[in-house]
Amino acid sequence: MLLSTETMDVDFVRKVEALSGTSVRRCFQCGKCSAGCPMATFMEHPPNRVVRLLQLGQWQRILAGRSIWYCASCETCSTRCPNKVHLASIMDALRKLSWDAEGPSKESYVQLANRLFLQNIRTYGRQYEMRLAAVFNVKSGQFLKDLMLGPKLISKGKLKMFHQKNKNMIEIEKIFGRIEEMRKNGEAL
Amino acid sequence: MSRIGVFICHCGENISRTVDVERVAAQVGTLPGVAFSTDYKYMCSDPGQGLLKKAIQEQRLSHVVVAACSPRMHEKTFRKAVESAGLNPFLCEMANIREHCSWVHEDREEATQKAIEIVGMMVERVKKNRVLPTITVPVTKRSLVIGGGIAGIQAALDIADCGHEVVLVEREPSIGGHMAQLSETFPTLDCSQCIMTPKMVDVANHPKIKLYTYAEIEHVEGYIGNFQVTVRKKARSVDEDKCTGCGVCMTKCPQKKIPNTFDRNLGMRPAIYVPFPQAVPNTPVIDRENCTKFKTGKCGVCQKVCGPGAVDYEQEDQLIVEPVGAIVVATGFDLYSIEEKPKGSPIKGYGEFGHGKIPDVIDGMTFERLASASGPTGGKILRPSDGREPKQIVFIQCVGSRAREKGISYCSKICCMYTAKHTMLYHHKVHDGQAYVFFMDARTPGKSYDEFWRRSIEEEEAVYIRGMVSRLYQKGDKIVVMGSDIAVGVQVEIEADMVVLATAVQPQKGADTLAQKLGISYDKYHFYSEAHAKLRPVECATAGIYLAGACQGPKDIPDTVSQASAAAAKVMTLFAKDKLEREPIVAKVREAGCVGCFYCRKVCPYGAVEEKEIRDRQGNLIKVVAYVNPGVCGGCGTCQATCPSKSVELDGYTDEQIVAMIESL
Numbered sequence: 001m002l003l004s005t006e007t008m009d010v011d012f013v014r015k016v017e018a019l020s021g022t023s024v025r026r027c028f029q030c031g032k033c034s035a036g037c038p039m040a041t042f043m044e045h046p047p048n049r050v051v052r053l054l055q056l057g058q059w060q061r062i063l064a065g066r067s068i069w070y071c072a073s074c075e076t077c078s079t080r081c082p083n084k085v086h087l088a089s090i091m092d093a094l095r096k097l098s099w100d101a102e103g104p105s106k107e108s109y110v111q112l113a114n115r116l117f118l119q120n121i122r123t124y125g126r127q128y129e130m131r132l133a134a135v136f137n138v139k140s141g142q143f144l145k146d147l148m149l150g151p152k153l154i155s156k157g158k159l160k161m162f163h164q165k166n167k168n169m170i171e172i173e174k175i176f177g178r179i180e181e182m183r184k185n186g187e188a189l
Numbered sequence: 190m191s192r193i194g195v196f197i198c199h200c201g202e203n204i205s206r207t208v209d210v211e212r213v214a215a216q217v218g219t220l221p222g223v224a225f226s227t228d229y230k231y232m233c234s235d236p237g238q239g240l241l242k243k244a245i246q247e248q249r250l251s252h253v254v255v256a257a258c259s260p261r262m263h264e265k266t267f268r269k270a271v272e273s274a275g276l277n278p279f280l281c282e283m284a285n286i287r288e289h290c291s292w293v294h295e296d297r298e299e300a301t302q303k304a305i306e307i308v309g310m311m312v313e314r315v316k317k318n319r320v321l322p323t324i325t326v327p328v329t330k331r332s333l334v335i336g337g338g339i340a341g342i343q344a345a346l347d348i349a350d351c352g353h354e355v356v357l358v359e360r361e362p363s364i365g366g367h368m369a370q371l372s373e374t375f376p377t378l379d380c381s382q383c384i385m386t387p388k389m390v391d392v393a394n395h396p397k398i399k400l401y402t403y404a405e406i407e408h409v410e411g412y413i414g415n416f417q418v419t420v421r422k423k424a425r426s427v428d429e430d431k432c433t434g435c436g437v438c439m440t441k442c443p444q445k446k447i448p449n450t451f452d453r454n455l456g457m458r459p460a461i462y463v464p465f466p467q468a469v470p471n472t473p474v475i476d477r478e479n480c481t482k483f484k485t486g487k488c489g490v491c492q493k494v495c496g497p498g499a500v501d502y503e504q505e506d507q508l509i510v511e512p513v514g515a516i517v518v519a520t521g522f523d524l525y526s527i528e529e530k531p532k533g534s535p536i537k538g539y540g541e542f543g544h545g546k547i548p549d550v551i552d553g554m555t556f557e558r559l560a561s562a563s564g565p566t567g568g569k570i571l572r573p574s575d576g577r578e579p580k581q582i583v584f585i586q587c588v589g590s591r592a593r594e595k596g597i598s599y600c601s602k603i604c605c606m607y608t609a610k611h612t613m614l615y616h617h618k619v620h621d622g623q624a625y626v627f628f629m630d631a632r633t634p635g636k637s638y639d640e641f642w643r644r645s646i647e648e649e650e651a652v653y654i655r656g657m658v659s660r661l662y663q664k665g666d667k668i669v670v671m672g673s674d675i676a677v678g679v680q681v682e683i684e685a686d687m688v689v690l691a692t693a694v695q696p697q698k699g700a701d702t703l704a705q706k707l708g709i710s711y712d713k714y715h716f717y718s719e720a721h722a723k724l725r726p727v728e729c730a731t732a733g734i735y736l737a738g739a740c741q742g743p744k745d746i747p748d749t750v751s752q753a754s755a756a757a758a759k760v761m762t763l764f765a766k767d768k769l770e771r772e773p774i775v776a777k778v779r780e781a782g783c784v785g786c787f788y789c790r791k792v793c794p795y796g797a798v799e800e801k802e803i804r805d806r807q808g809n810l811i812k813v814v815a816y817v818n819p820g821v822c823g824g825c826g827t828c829q830a831t832c833p834s835k836s837v838e839l840d841g842y843t844d845e846q847i848v849a850m851i852e853s854l
Binding site (some may be wrong): 001002003004005008023025026028029048049052053055056058 | 580581623625643646647650652654655674676677678679680681682683684
């Protein structure tokens with residue numbers, strides 16, 4: 001890992017600090033967050049290392065992994081941190097920032113699910129679960145995933161065969177348009 | 190016939206748990222010469238001592254044995270009690286049945302038997318104890334302070350302010366020591382010179398302080414209260430009385446290309462110089478090794494330009510004898526050098542850091558000079574190689590310290606804090622620069638210290654990397670630093686413009702030779718040893734010699750100043766009395782038996798053995814025998830064990846007594 005003012009992305013860290021309202025530099029790597037984290041065993045970077053990589057401005061390494069998506073936001077880390085580093089907020093901020101950031105997390109399933117979810121809202125004005133599930137399975141390459149749940153859900157009326165459209169599509173499109181405008185101007189993420 | 194009183198202590202349950210104290214008391218009571226024996230729960234308590242005093246008076250006891258803890262613990266207590274009951278204190282002995290018996294045994298029967306034997310031995314020994322009068326020695330109420338750094342200055346000022354004369358001896362041409370070299374000090378970042386120079390001036394102006402700069406200790410004789418110290422005042426080649434400190438000689442000196450050691454060889458100075466502008470005294474010194482006049486005989490410019498005619502090429506070293514009563518040693522520290530060490534030195538260099546051959550790899554003190562407003566760059570942080578401002582700077586902690594392989598296993602204590610300070614100074618001076626610190630542990634135990642360290646990270650944006658550096662090498666005009674971040678678990682590489690090494694604190698060069706002159710002990714690193722790590726931290730084992738500052742171990746400024754004041758307080762305690770009382774447990778020479786081989790002098794750790802001439806009535810010399818100076822003798826008994834003719838005996842531990850103890854078994 002080559003460290004220099006170029007390879008350490010301080011701007012990204014500032015964004016994380018602004019979004020989470022907590023200091024990244026304050027962490028002195030005691031490891032208490034990782035000690036209590038229920039998900040740490042599943043993460044390639046345990047919570048303390050996520051913060052350490054952030055301190056060194058190495059966000060690509062964090063977003064390349066699944067740690068931020070395994071975080072259950074249980075806030076054990078934030079509650080126990082001796083230094084008042086709100087780690088759960090940092091994880092939140094990282095998840096938000098991963099939307100635009102280049103890197104493998106763009107291809108991650110969570111990101112894909114989020115995108116499809118919003119696409120559906122924009123198209124129908126409400127959720128169309130059948131389409132969401134079908135497109136997700138196709139795009140993620142796991143065609144038969146959870147297929148056997150379908151009949152059960154349909155029989156209970158939880159999964160509609162056909163979509164229902166919202167009446168106020170113009171208003172919804174306006175909301176999306178406004179957010180896109182804000183993102184362009186840097187007023188929103 | 191002696192009437193011995195024996196007092197067995199339970200020490201709460203410490204002794205009585207494993208030793209049947211009542212039985213010991215009963216058994217010992219039957220020994221010949223024992224007039225009284227009893228046991229009590231806490232002999233050292235007030236009622237316990239009362240019991241002892243009452244028994245001495247009522248039973249008309251002639252000797253006392255207290256069977257309790259180690260004499261190191263309570264011998265003084267009981268001897269004082271015995272003295273207040275009207276008996277000579279040295280007729281009281283302690284039998285150690287706690288550390289030597291109850292604490293180390295489990296079987297009650299065997300422990301009790303052993304306790305009886307221990308007490309029995311002491312009973313036999315105490316029978317042969319003699320009445321010893323306390324030794325009194327006169328005290329010369331002047332003190333010597335060796336070293337004019339912050340420790341020596343503080344100690345000298347404290348003693349002098351108390352009204353006692355002080356002789357301050359400094360090896361360099363000016364007092365001030367390392368503190369005068371520092372730029373700012375942690376944890377408040379106040380300028381070192383600003384707080385140091387007023388103290389230096391105070392020393393120079395104090396009517397009670399006699400200042401010898403450019404001087405060294407030649408040799409030391411005598412003992413507590415009565416030292417004779419010979420000071421070698423090196424030839425300055427400038428008359429201190431005539432010199433006005435105008436500095437014309439320095440500006441006119443044609444030889445100006447001598448590396449200035451005060452600036453860690455970054456700047457240049459003339460052959461006639463003062464180390465730094467605020468030097469005290471402000472009298473120049475001619476560096477005879479580099480002066481053209483002394484090398485070739487031709488020049489003499491300084492003498493020609495000197496208005497008051499103070500330059501004197503003929504001046505010679507002077508030896509001055511100073512009588513003093515106490516000595517404060519404050520010789521300070523030196524920094525470990527990563528350069529390759531000569532063969533035979535136990536301390537190794539750093540091949541992996543280029544052995545000091547990369548010009549932009551500097552040590553912490555050099556960085557101080559760069560950051561100092563009075564330094565060679567006027568306070569600008571510039572690379573020694575090309576004078577460029579470093580934009581990426583790497584600090585490496587624990588260089589030499591905590592490196593057993595290199596020969597030093599201790600922590601140098603100050604580096605964590607001064608490195609944090611360096612990152613701050615760097616950030617204040619180079620706004621677009623980035624500082625990195627490689628560290629193993631950050632040790633910040635001091636008032637406001639941890640907050641200071643955290644500030645360097647949280648506010649001054651230093652990047653601290655836990656992990657060490659394995660190698661440094663030059664690549665173009667950059668220095669490649671190869672380290673690791675153990676929190677992430679990856680190798681880290683930084684292309685730095687400058688690298689600052691926090692090198693280990695070592696004792697001043699020649700610390701061992703000075704210790705030998707003074708007769709004080711030192712550890713394997715040549716730090717001076719205190720008498721007791723916790724309870725006598727500023728005293729040497731040699732009476733009358735006290736320690737202040739980093740010569741005893743790595744120390745920061747607050748600790749050094751505290752220790753200096755503590756040493757001064759110890760000196761004042763000594764000076765509070767006109768005569769000094771010493772324990773009379775000293776060796777005595779039986780002159781009739783002494784053959785004058787002086788083996789005893791060779792082994793004596795205190796230097797207490799002197800020569801004494803024995804003459805007949807006509808004044809003819811018959812023989813030279815050993816004489817133990819009771820003022821110096823520490824009562825260790827080494828001479829007694831060494832003497833081939835059995836002519837030296839330590840009072841209280843005579844051969845007769847030891848034999849009696851063995852025979853009682």
